[in-house]
Amino acid sequence: MAATLLSVLPVFLLLAVSMGIGDEVEGIRKYPVVVSTWPFVDAVKAAWSAVDGGFSAVDAVVEGCSACEDLRCDGTVGPGGSPDEDGETTLDALVMNGATMEVGAVAAMRYVKYGIRAARLVMQHTQHTLLVGEKASAFAISMGLPGPTNLSSSESVEKLSKWKENSCQPNFWRDVLPSNGCGPYRPKGSYGFGEVTCPPKESEASLINQHNHDTIAMAVIDKIGHVAVGTSTNGATFKIPGRVGDGPIAGSSAYADDEVGACGATGDGDIMMRFLPCYQVVESMRLGLEPKVAAEDAISRIARKYPKFVGALFAVNKDGVHAGACHGWTFQYSVRSPDMDDVEVFTVLPSTSTARRSQAAIGGMLLQ
Numbered sequence: 104m105a106a107t108l109l110s111v112l113p114v115f116l117l118l119a120v121s122m123g124i125g126d127e128v129e130g131i132r133k134y135p136v137v138v139s140t141w142p143f144v145d146a147v148k149a150a151w152s153a154v155d156g157g158f159s160a161v162d163a164v165v166e167g168c169s170a171c172e173d174l175r176c177d178g179t180v181g182p183g184g185s186p187d188e189d190g191e192t193t194l195d196a197l198v199m200n201g202a203t204m205e206v207g208a209v210a211a212m213r214y215v216k217y218g219i220r221a222a223r224l225v226m227q228h229t230q231h232t233l234l235v236g237e238k239a240s241a242f243a244i245s246m247g248l249p250g251p252t253n254l255s256s257s258e259s260v261e262k263l264s265k266w267k268e269n270s271c272q273p274n275f276w277r278d279v280l281p282s283n284g285c286g287p288y289r290p291k292g293s294y295g296f297g298e299v300t301c302p303p304k305e306s307e308a309s310l311i312n313q314h315n316h317d318t319i320a321m322a323v324i325d326k327i328g329h330v331a332v333g334t335s336t337n338g339a340t341f342k343i344p345g346r347v348g349d350g351p352i353a354g355s356s357a358y359a360d361d362e363v364g365a366c367g368a369t370g371d372g373d374i375m376m377r378f379l380p381c382y383q384v385v386e387s388m389r390l391g392l393e394p395k396v397a398a399e400d401a402i403s404r405i406a407r408k409y410p411k412f413v414g415a416l417f418a419v420n421k422d423g424v425h426a427g428a429c430h431g432w433t434f435q436y437s438v439r440s441p442d443m444d445d446v447e448v449f450t451v452l453p454s455t456s457t458a459r460r461s462q463a464a465i466g467g468m469l470l471q
Contacts, residue, residue, distance in 0.1 A: 135160075136324040136423040137167065137439045140369045140415070142448045143319055144437055146171040150323055151439040151446070160323040160331035161200050161223070168196070168219035168335045171319045180319050182216040183256030185337040187344045188274070188286070190263045192254040192337050194218035195350035198226055201330035201359030206232045208351035209239040214251035218335045221248060222351070233351055254337075266341055275343055318350050320357045320367025322419050330421065332357035332365050339372075348372030354382030363389045364421045366398070370414025370431075378405050384418045394418035395426035399454075402428040415451065427451035 135154040139147045150167025154160065172181030179185055186192055196218030197208040207226025210233060215221055221243035225234055234242055244250045266272075271285035279288040318336040325331075334357050336350040349355035349372030356372065358381035359365040366381035380401040387397035398418040405412055415429035417436045427436050427449060434451040 133423050133441050134324050134326050134328060135163075135441070136419065136425075137163070137321065137437075138323075138365075138367065138417055138419045138425050139167065139321040139437045140319055140367050140417065140434075141177070142435050142437055143171050143176050144446045144448070145174055146176065146319060146321065147437045147439050147446045150321060154323055154325050157326065160202075160325040160329045161198060163323040163325065164198060164321050164331045164333035165219050165223050167321050167323070168198075168319055168333045169217065172216065172218060172335055176319055178258065179337060179340075180335050181218070181337065182252070182254040184259055185340045185342075186255065186259040186263045187338075187342045187346070188271070189344050190255065190260065191344065192256075192259055194221075194254070194335070194337055195348060196222040196333070196335040197351045197353060197356060198222045198333040199331060199353055199357060199359050200226070201332070201361045201365060204360070206353045208233040208353070209243070210235045210347040210351040211345060212239040212243065213237055214240045214254065215243045215248055216250075216252055216254055217243070217248050219333055221246075222333070224248070232353070235347070236345075262340070271341075274341055275339070275346070318348075318356055318369045318372070320369055320417075322357070322359065322365035322367055322417070324365075324419070324421070324423060328361065328421065330359045330361050330365050332359040332367060334367070346373075349376035352376050352379075354379040356381065358382050358385050360385055360389075361421070364394070364419050366401075366416055366418050367436075368414065368416040369434075370429075371412050374409050374412045375405060375414050378408075380405065380414075380416055384416065388418065388420050393426070394420050394424055395428070398426050398428035402430050406430045425449075429453050 137147050137150045146167045149170035150163045153166040154163035175181045175183050182192055194212045195210045199206045205226050207222045209218060209221045224246045270283060276288055278291050280291055318334050320334045322332045334350045338348050355376040357367045363385050366384040368375055368381050383401040384397045387400055398416055413431035415434035417427045419425040423440055425438055427434055429451050430453050435448050437446050437448050439446045
């Protein structure tokens, strides 16, 4: 009997090691995994090539988002797109390490075209989380990134010119004069301290769509199960100069935790950042919700307050199970995993019953 046990012990240990790695065993975690907002297939391929070649989750996220910056995905990532009211393109980016919970981010960064790499440098070489504006640019250049560089393009210049010809409409101002023209703007009325005002009415039509405001949000689970997320965007087209959206805000545009999984978001960042939807998704998965239910619940929380908002997110748990949810538009996200021959794009339709389903699932979980 002892001899028999000794003979099977090496096989048992080999199986245990294989199951621990979780990369090849059917039914166990299948690593690595790359998930990204939108059909940014080339960006996912770049991240996959890195992580499948042994790079860490953080390194792979940086490679994937950098590819999107170079490709100027949808004109809303990287240099050359989404001018602000002054015609300048600025960048927001974030990277988060789900193993250490470290975050590096830059916002309203001028003159430097590598947003995600600047964010990585913030995480690597400072004790801060977020650097902004020209000081973020100076930091990035001092750390070796090329610059200063004009981030405008012929396309962004032409876009601004046509917008001004249309009396600077649409724009992101409200309750100002002139109401149908270009600035400078001033308040419609003067308000004293302590005065009570009615809640602002929600805009009749969203200014946000896939081609004038978008973010690449990417999550990677590497071969040893570490999770990281990254985002990069040049923000909303014709934004008020100085505006920062949800792209560099951990918990809003993206969030990662090795113990649970990750989330990435896209859409109307000015609204979404008020709810920290990706933090909500990860914490809901921590409590036991499946990615689909967690994603739908986070979206429904926003939709209840802002029925006309436009946004979407994906969720992926630590086992590589993924799902998406959206409101106000049809959403697509891209995935690459070991059981796929190539990147696959998943389409998610907005659903009016999302809130009811997510609430029912949460209620059922609490009763268990």
